[in-house]
Structures are given as structure tokens and as C-alpha cells.
Amino acid sequence: QDLLAYFGEHIEPCGNCDTCLSQPKTWDGTVSAQKVMSTIVRLDRERHQHFGAVHVIDIVRGNRTARVESFHHDRLSTFGIGEELSDAEWRAVVRQLLARGELEIGPGGHGVLVVTQAGWEVLRGHVQVPLRTDVALGRTKKAKTPRSSGGKQVSIAEPTSDEQALFEKLRAWRASVAAERSVPAYVIFHDSTLREFASQRPQSLTDLAGISGVGKVKLESFGEAVLELVSQTGDD
Numbered sequence: 001q002d003l004l005a006y007f008g009e010h011i012e013p014c015g016n017c018d019t020c021l022s023q024p025k026t027w028d029g030t031v032s033a034q035k036v037m038s039t040i041v042r043l044d045r046e047r048h049q050h051f052g053a054v055h056v057i058d059i060v061r062g063n064r065t066a067r068v069e070s071f072h073h074d075r076l077s078t079f080g081i082g083e084e085l086s087d088a089e090w091r092a093v094v095r096q097l098l099a100r101g102e103l104e105i106g107p108g109g110h111g112v113l114v115v116t117q118a119g120w121e122v123l124r125g126h127v128q129v130p131l132r133t134d135v136a137l138g139r140t141k142k143a144k145t146p147r148s149s150g151g152k153q154v155s156i157a158e159p160t161s162d163e164q165a166l167f168e169k170l171r172a173w174r175a176s177v178a179a180e181r182s183v184p185a186y187v188i189f190h191d192s193t194l195r196e197f198a199s200q201r202p203q204s205l206t207d208l209a210g211i212s213g214v215g216k217v218k219l220e221s222f223g224e225a226v227l228e229l230v231s232q233t234g235d236d
Helices: 002-006 030-047 053-061 066-070 087-100 117-123 161-181 191-200 205-209 216-232
Strands: 026-028 103-105 113-115 130-132
Touching: 030 053, 030 087, 030 103, 030 113, 030 117, 053 066, 053 087, 087 103, 087 130, 113 117, 161 191, 161 216, 205 216
Parallel strands: none
Antiparallel strands: 026 130, 103 113
């Protein structure tokens, strides 16, 4: 639906994709959406500035990057109000707000974020924002070296060596399956799903079913193979 809508075509749900066949887990992202939108609005109204997702997320998370400090965006009232989510989790929030139509890319081709009329309804508290759990909340690790120069430790997702090894093994398996089926690798599983396999190390089909990106069809088609790969890791 989203892809066709981009090209001006509109269809009703066909009911055949993983999202319809196996409803994803969701969480209340209303407050998080308001934090992102408030930052975008303040940049516009207070500074007459517009930025893309990466810089907006740095402001919300309180990341004192060179760019943030050069623009004095660490002085914005929304600086650091979103430390509870990781960079990856905030990217998932922004992606979904764009898909929902509450944010949009502004004119000019530079990827700047703009709050839409639908987004203003969220800001005013008139609309709730359920978001799917694309990245497991609360699974970030402390980085060995803080990114903050202001005395604040910033949590970022950092896979262990074992997790990275399993991720690479899963990627090789995915490439093989994709080649056999003559389809792009992402049709089998996205990288984010493979990373969840590597970090969570599911032990059963039930465990797999709880991971974002694993619908009923993919569970039946690839579940046993993924479990076998996970169980083999560490035995090499």
C-alpha cells in the first residue's frame, strides 16, 4: 500500500503479507513522536532551520556531535529528552512516522523532516501513535567510549563478537537461500531481523515468532533452518 501510494495508486489491504498474517507487536509511541516533532518545530520556529533524521535524532538523544555544537543545538529545550531510546530505535520511530504520514520529507531534496497536519494532531494530543517494535527496547549496551563530551554516557547498540559472528553466518545462509529462489536477500529477512536472531538466540519456533520481521509464512519456511544455525554457533 505504501509503495503504490508513493506512485499515486491506492489499494485496499490484500491480507497476504506478514503484517496482516501475523500482527506485529506494538508499543505506545505517542510521547516519542511528540519529542521528535517538538524538536523539528523548535528548529523551524526558533532558528528557521530544517534538518534530516540523523541530526534531529542526535538532538533528541543528547548526542554532542560537532554539528550539534556548531549550531548550538545543545541549547534547545528538547536537547537530550529522548535518552530512553537508542539511535536505532529512534530511526525506527522516524521511519514509521513518515510511513504514517505524520512526518514528511520537505521540498529541496535534502531529506529534511517536516511535521504534517496529521502530525500536528499528534502534537496536540488528539491522536495516539501505536508503533511496531522494530528494535527490541532496552537491549542497548554501554559503549566503551562515550560519544558525549558533556559528561553524559550515551547508550548505543554494540554487538558482541559472538553476535557478529552469528550475524555473518546468518547473512551467508540468507544469501544462499535468496540465490536459490532468485529473489533479493531482504525478501528472506532484513538485516535488522538477522541481528535480532544473533542477539536473542531463539531456541524454539515460539521464540522466533516473537521477533519482528518473522511472520507465519517465514516461520514455516525458514524457522527450523534459523534455529539450526543458532544452535550450531559456539560449536565451531
